[in-house]
Amino acid sequence: MRTPGIFIFGMVLAPCGWVLELTSTVAPAWRTINNIPGEPSDLVLQQGLWDICRTSTSSRDIQCNQQDTQYFSAQIIQIARALMLSSLILNLIGIGVASAGVRCWTDKPHWTVAGVGGLLIFISGVLTIIPVSWYTHIMNSIFSTSTDVRVGYCLVLGFIGGIMEVLGGLVMSLGLCRRCGGQKRVPSPARVDAVPSVSSVSSVPYYSKQSEMDFTRAKRQQDSRPATSTSTARPCDTDL
Template structure:
């Protein structure tokens, strides 16, 4: 069985990863354009799952929330939002379950075997949460690459999410 210090270390890493997932979900910089030498290219555009922003060379930044929660959004945003929300929810459940399974916490069962299994379940849920986040980020990145290599996107003929 794992020592209490190792359990606390693993729990701390899990909580830090969960906080990182929340930051990743809230970040407006899932997609950014590159800077160029022309005046048009000097406008920085970046988009996240919840907001789309434009930063001008004057220092002014305009951000616009997506008006819809799920309906009428591009499919990539719907899927990534669902995956990230599921990931954060799974991570929260993992935190609660892991606390109940830690040796150094007096809550829950006093049986060491039961506590070890509860801690293992919490660790598995942390892993599932990480896989969900990885799936969301990878799916979004695939969409960005697909748009990057799409010739009609470069000419401004496709819709930007």
């Protein structure tokens, strides 16, 4: 049996979303800060969840492991770390469960198992979109040494990865609906075609070749029998 298209769709989007989500989690580019007072005009400060890097537009030198206690102590940073890590782990579990349910090397897939895996992938995508959206909304209110704050590429990757996981998990979750619908479905009785009666079709008797031979054979046997009298002769009075 071919693997259903909804499982193929989900099993392609889920790993792609996980890779984008992993990049968004570890890369230090959730936001960039430009035009920092007292610093060169080409200096760019890249801030992420785990690290902060200094770079410039005129050179390729990057200096990471920069310290910023006020930035890392923000509530959104702590919450985003926990949600992103939970999403990564949950997505891996969902992919493993969905892979065991799809099992394209067997005759029929396990719709319930694959649907549960899709549901886990869907939840992992939601856990990714929540911190990314929240961080984007309050990005300018987080402590910064400059007012020129811009969106980093990690937020874009996080949005795309979360949406891919949500779509893939949602499509695979349809297997649960199909499973529930299949259990409630009542099998229709087998259709039996009515056999028309010979008498209802035509009033003319039907003789087959076999019946004609049987009739001829019976007649010959009857003619070959010796004739016997059905009555016994009784003497008359005149004979006495």
